Amino acid sequence: xxxxxxxxxxxxxxxxxxxxxxxxxxxxxxxxxxxxxxxxxxxxxxxxxxxxxxxxxxxxxxxxxxxxxxxxxxxxxxxxxxxxxxxxxxxxxxxxxxxxxxxxxxxxxxxxxxxxxxxxxxxxxxxxxxxxxxxxxxxxxxxxxxxxxxxxxxxxxxxxxxxxxxxxxxxxxxxxxxxxxxxxxxxxxxxxxxxxxxxxxxxxxxxxxxxxxxxxxxxxxxxxxxxxxxxxxxxxxxxxxxxxxxxxxxxxxxxxxxxxxxxxxxxxxxxxxxxxxxxxxxxxxxxxxxxxxxxxxxxxxxxxxxxxxxxxxxxxxxxxxxxxxxxxxxxxxxxxxx
Amino acid sequence: xxxxxxxxxxxxxxxxxxxxxxxxxxxxxxxxxxxxxxxxxxxxxxxxxxxxxxxxxxxxxxxxxxxxxxxxxxxxxxxxxxxxxxxxxxxxxxxxxxxxxxxxxxxxxxxxxxxxxxxxxxxxxxxxxxxxxxxxxxxxxxxxxxxxxxxxxxxxxxxxxxxxxxxxxxxxxxxxxxxxxxxxxxxxxxxxxxxxxxxxxxxxxxxxxxxxxxxxxxxxxxxxxxxxxxxxxxxxxxxxxxxxxxxxxxxxxxxxxxxxxxxxxxxxxxxxxxxxxxxxxxxxxxxxxxxxxxxxxxxxxxxxxxxxxxxxxxxxxxxxxxxxxxxxxxxxxxx
Numbered sequence: 001x002x003x004x005x006x007x008x009x010x011x012x013x014x015x016x017x018x019x020x021x022x023x024x025x026x027x028x029x030x031x032x033x034x035x036x037x038x039x040x041x042x043x044x045x046x047x048x049x050x051x052x053x054x055x056x057x058x059x060x061x062x063x064x065x066x067x068x069x070x071x072x073x074x075x076x077x078x079x080x081x082x083x084x085x086x087x088x089x090x091x092x093x094x095x096x097x098x099x100x101x102x103x104x105x106x107x108x109x110x111x112x113x114x115x116x117x118x119x120x121x122x123x124x125x126x127x128x129x130x131x132x133x134x135x136x137x138x139x140x141x142x143x144x145x146x147x148x149x150x151x152x153x154x155x156x157x158x159x160x161x162x163x164x165x166x167x168x169x170x171x172x173x174x175x176x177x178x179x180x181x182x183x184x185x186x187x188x189x190x191x192x193x194x195x196x197x198x199x200x201x202x203x204x205x206x207x208x209x210x211x212x213x214x215x216x217x218x219x220x221x222x223x224x225x226x227x228x229x230x231x232x233x234x235x236x237x238x239x240x241x242x243x244x245x246x247x248x249x250x251x252x253x254x255x256x257x258x259x260x261x262x263x264x265x266x267x268x269x270x271x272x273x274x275x276x277x278x279x280x281x282x283x284x285x286x287x288x289x290x291x292x293x294x295x296x297x298x299x300x301x302x303x304x305x306x307x308x309x310x311x312x313x314x315x316x317x318x319x320x321x322x323x324x325x326x327x328x329x330x331x332x333x334x335x336x337x338x
Numbered sequence: 339x340x341x342x343x344x345x346x347x348x349x350x351x352x353x354x355x356x357x358x359x360x361x362x363x364x365x366x367x368x369x370x371x372x373x374x375x376x377x378x379x380x381x382x383x384x385x386x387x388x389x390x391x392x393x394x395x396x397x398x399x400x401x402x403x404x405x406x407x408x409x410x411x412x413x414x415x416x417x418x419x420x421x422x423x424x425x426x427x428x429x430x431x432x433x434x435x436x437x438x439x440x441x442x443x444x445x446x447x448x449x450x451x452x453x454x455x456x457x458x459x460x461x462x463x464x465x466x467x468x469x470x471x472x473x474x475x476x477x478x479x480x481x482x483x484x485x486x487x488x489x490x491x492x493x494x495x496x497x498x499x500x501x502x503x504x505x506x507x508x509x510x511x512x513x514x515x516x517x518x519x520x521x522x523x524x525x526x527x528x529x530x531x532x533x534x535x536x537x538x539x540x541x542x543x544x545x546x547x548x549x550x551x552x553x554x555x556x557x558x559x560x561x562x563x564x565x566x567x568x569x570x571x572x573x574x575x576x577x578x579x580x581x582x583x584x585x586x587x588x589x590x591x592x593x594x595x596x597x598x599x600x601x602x603x604x605x606x607x608x609x610x611x612x613x614x615x616x617x618x619x620x621x622x623x624x625x626x627x628x629x630x631x632x633x634x635x636x637x638x639x640x641x642x643x644x645x646x647x648x649x650x651x652x653x654x655x656x657x658x659x660x661x662x663x664x665x666x667x668x669x670x671x672x673x
Contacts, residue, residue, distance in 0.1 A: 066466060115650060115653070115654065118654075118657075119653060119654050119657035119658075120657065121603055121653045121654075121656075121657055122603050122604070124406070124466060125593065125597065125603050125649070125653060126650070126653065128589075128590050128593060128594075128646075128649065129594075129645075129646045129647075129649035129650040129653070130646060130650065131590075131646065132590055132642045132643070132645050132646030132649070133642075133643055133646030133647055133650065134646070135639075135642055135643075136639050136640060136641065136642025136643030136644070136645070136646060137643045137646075139639035139642070140639035140640045140642075140643055144639070256586070259408075259470050259473065259474065260474070262470065263470060263471065263474070266467060272464050272466065272467045273464060304481050304482050304485060304486050305478070305482055306478070307474055307475075307477055307478030307481055307482075308475060308478035308479055308481075308482055309478070310474050310478065311471060311472070311473075311474035311475025311476070311477075311478045311479075312475065314470070314471035314474055314475070315457070315471045315472070315475060317471075318457075318463050318467050318468065318471055319457060319461055319463060322457075322461045322462050322463045323461055325462065326461065326462050
């Protein structure tokens, strides 16, 4: 029992949970509105899409890669699906929007998988290329106008609420949006995939050491195709959710968000060199970064400071584990140069 | 022999790049008579290429040591904004203000480079992660300092750097040429350059041959960030504005040019001549696309599409040629 407890306290997830609690206490002390249900619901609504995208980022990081094309896939798959639905004059269930966009996302993800698996080039370079390709292609061939006439089902879903509470400040109400449940279901599925399936363990294996994994019988190519297809699918689901929440399909809406989401997952304990990372850690990382990003105004700092705050959190979040690893290496080498 | 190598370079990759440049020039001269082969077009291309080229050199040296620097454009913007703020109280003393501005910008570059270099070289944070964090931090500081808007109104002496020309060559282009020569000397004629290649090719081997990897990484990133600051000054002089968000899309383009120029994505090899040719080729292609696609939708979007496709084709062909080369080598050994 004590060893389990010790392991829990030493885990990365615990550290970040403590950080979240400390930050929350500080913010609440300055402005109690932070802990109101309305504010928490707003925060969850803002972080739903980030959370879904972070699940894909997590999978890629565990496999030892870095994917910067997922916002492009999310936007382009959603935008292409919305264009198709508009052309077909479809005005029914919002589920159809998901069903059309997800295969497009999977197909775009497979293109990443092809280049990564076939040519063994750094995934960052590949996905920089595909990202530019997807955005440029969508904007040039499909046009850059946002689509506001989404299916009726999607519009209805965007206005849905699980629980409605009055606002802490001012009139009006805030609702917990059911899209949070999509994130919850996907998080459980990714967790099951990673910890209870062979291919999930193989993703960890190729991230730990691809050569060793291959010698041990892992078919690295197949795992990579599966992985990037899954990430593409997740990106598309995130993209449609984004379009639903903001009630328009925008070809570049999520552009530029990739680095912050990768950073959140790294903050949650995933190694950028691969082989390590958990769903819980990633979601906590998203939450911590989201709180820092969105609560500056509550504590009275101007919004221009947002990026600085995130940058400081990132440098601490990446520098401290690196420093700890360095010390460990030094200690185990008996002081020899490392 | 040496003379021959100028006409027929031994490097297959460089021959290919020269072919691309010549092909584009011939094609566009034929299709767009008068507009492409005009001195005005070449001056404008030379101007456009100057800040991009300097940033590309910065990216190149970061990639040669096996890393990457995602923060180059953030460093350029932060330098420009700090310089703008330093110059503001010196209005009326143009020359002094310009000198102060340039010195401040370069100092900011050194500081940013030290931050990157310490994180990567001494703390062991992977370069992509460290520069991702500093990209956010430097960009954030630039936003705070400028209040999130562009800063305008610099001394005429500074703007003169952006608009003057020596023998029809714009000053920014001359700065680029000097930077190219400096990086060439650094990589080919100094001990630091040699250790940079060694570090990029095999960090363990360089460590065991007595290279202080941390120091080389630190110095590389300082030079890289100073180059980025110079690009920031050039942009400021050329556009008469300092913007916290300028050139965020440059990161992809600089990586594309560096890879296109034959620098191995895993580090350890690559020549300045290849990168310079790739830079010229890309600028020509860009201008060419703009000219050919007039009236066919937004050519900027098509350019993004084309650059992405080009990057993928280049890395695929590099991977294939690497594989055939290693297969040929094995065959030689076994035969």
